[in-house]
Amino acid sequence: MTLAKHPDPTPALGLPEDDNRFESEPHEALDGPDLPDGWQVYRPSEDDVEDLTSLLRRHETRGRGWASSSEDDVLVAVSGVRTHENLLIRDADGVARGWASAHDRAAGRMLTTLAVDRELPPREADRCARVLLEWCDAQARAVGESRGVPVQQIDATAFADDPRHQQWLADAGYAKVRSWWQMVRPVVPEDRELAPTPGDRGVVVRRVRREGGYESGTMPEAADLHTVHDVLEAAFADHFNSYEESFDEFVHRLREDPGHRWDHWWIAEIVDGEGGDEGGAPEPAGALVGTWLTGPDDTPDGSFVAYIGVLENARGRGVAKALLRTIIADAAERGRNRVGLEVDADSPTGAHELYQALGWRTKYVTESWHKDVPVRP
Incomplete structure (x- = not known):
């Protein structure tokens, strides 16, 4: 397969400021939310980030045993x-009790994050979850x-170890469709030597080019x-739940990640002419987008x-092995102690076998729950 050429040297990075497809007024999205007296729904602002982070970290701790999210x-x-919209629920004393975040990911696919304060009595927690998920339907x-x-x-x-959260989703009409292994590979200084030899089996891995070098x-x-996106x-066209994402959406979303770094993007090329152009010019074969993981407290950083x-x-x-060895060696060079990744537990490709062979092990498991919402005329 030969990828399309992109002569335009200047990508359109980002979306129009007014390109928000959500219903941003909470009371327009909710028809009289069923909450205890005195409770309020809000569209949160940056002033609420500290409370939301605390709420999300408690949710993570209850669900898997530890928290990792940052402000x-x-x-x-x-x-x-x-590309995002949010709903915050505060109780009569102003304490943050529930948060839902919707992410307009691609045509036909919307991601959602749900966090409910587990210190609430079960009845109030259930009511809070129902309102948040009702709001998600409206979005x-x-x-x-x-x-x-x-x-x-x-x-x-x-x-996977949070049955209460799973029950909220099931009660709202969601169905579990997939499990995902969250895997981690320890990194030691000696892993610098894992960097693949250029031209091994006709494969060369390089960073995306940057005019003037990475210090510029x-x-x-x-x-x-464009090559990475294409x-x-x-590569994912036939994978589970793959939705086509435009170039602008792709780059904008990845640049939002706090761990985004351009020098964590790599392209693998075939350089021996096999399957490439007749003149033997390098042909794209694979790509890896990595991110920087900040270590909690005083622990070392990692890559993902x-x-x-x-x-x-x-x-x-x-090709995949060369890309993975590249990010491992890069992490070791930067003094990091781990590389994480996510893999489909039900993938027919057997990708997890390669990851395990290179030292990755499953740390915890997450689940995808889907709901198809008919769109009003």
């Missing part, structure tokens, strides 16, 4: 007005209508960014494989 992570959702209808699709999918995540502060070359779209994809006609050449 920077929450700020992305609250300040991302182009799905608004987003789907704006995008012109007949059905809008809501994609929610739950920890300039944007990467547009052609390389490779990943093609946000995306890794290999084109079908390049499989069997060791």
Whole structure:
């Protein structure tokens, strides 16, 4: 497969300021929320980030045993007005008790995050969850209508060891559709030597090019960014729940991540001419987008494989292995102590076997729960 060429050197990075497809007024999305007397619903602002972070961290601790979210992570959702919308529930004393965040990810797919204060009595917690999930339905209808699709999918995540959260989703009409292994590989200084040898099996891994080098502060070359997007779209076309995402949406979303760094983006190329151009010019074969994970408290930082994809006609050449060895060696060079990734527990490709062979082990498991919401005419 030969990817399309992109002669325009300047990518359109970002979406129009007014490109928000949500219903931003909470009381328009909710028809008299069923909450205890004195409780209020709000559209949170940056002033609420500290409370939301505390709420989310308690949710994580209850669901898997420890918390990892930071205020920077929450700020992305609250300040991302182009592609995010949020609802905050406070009780009669002003204490944050529930939060839902909707993310307009791609046409037909909306992600949602749900956190309810587990210190609430069960009856009040259940009422809080019902209101948050009702609001999510309303946002799905608004987003789907704006995008012109007949059905809008809501994609929610739950920890595998959190039956109460799972029950809230089930009661709201969601169905569990997939499990995901959250894997971690320890990194030691000696892993610097894992960097693949250029040209091994005809594969070369390089960072996306940046005019003036990485110290220049300039944007990467547009052609390389398009190559990463095109490779990943093609590589994941037949994967579970894959929705086509435009280039602008892709780059805008990844740049929102607090761990985003351009020097964590790599392209793998076939350089021996096999399957490439007749003249032997390098042909894109795979791509990896990594992020920087800040270590909690005084613990070391880590790296994370946000995306890794290999084109079908390049499989069997060791491309994925070369990309993974690259991010491991890079993490070791930076003094980091781990590389994390997520893998589909039900993937027919057997990708987890490669990860396990390279040292990854499952740390915890998450689940995808989906609901299809019919869009109003």
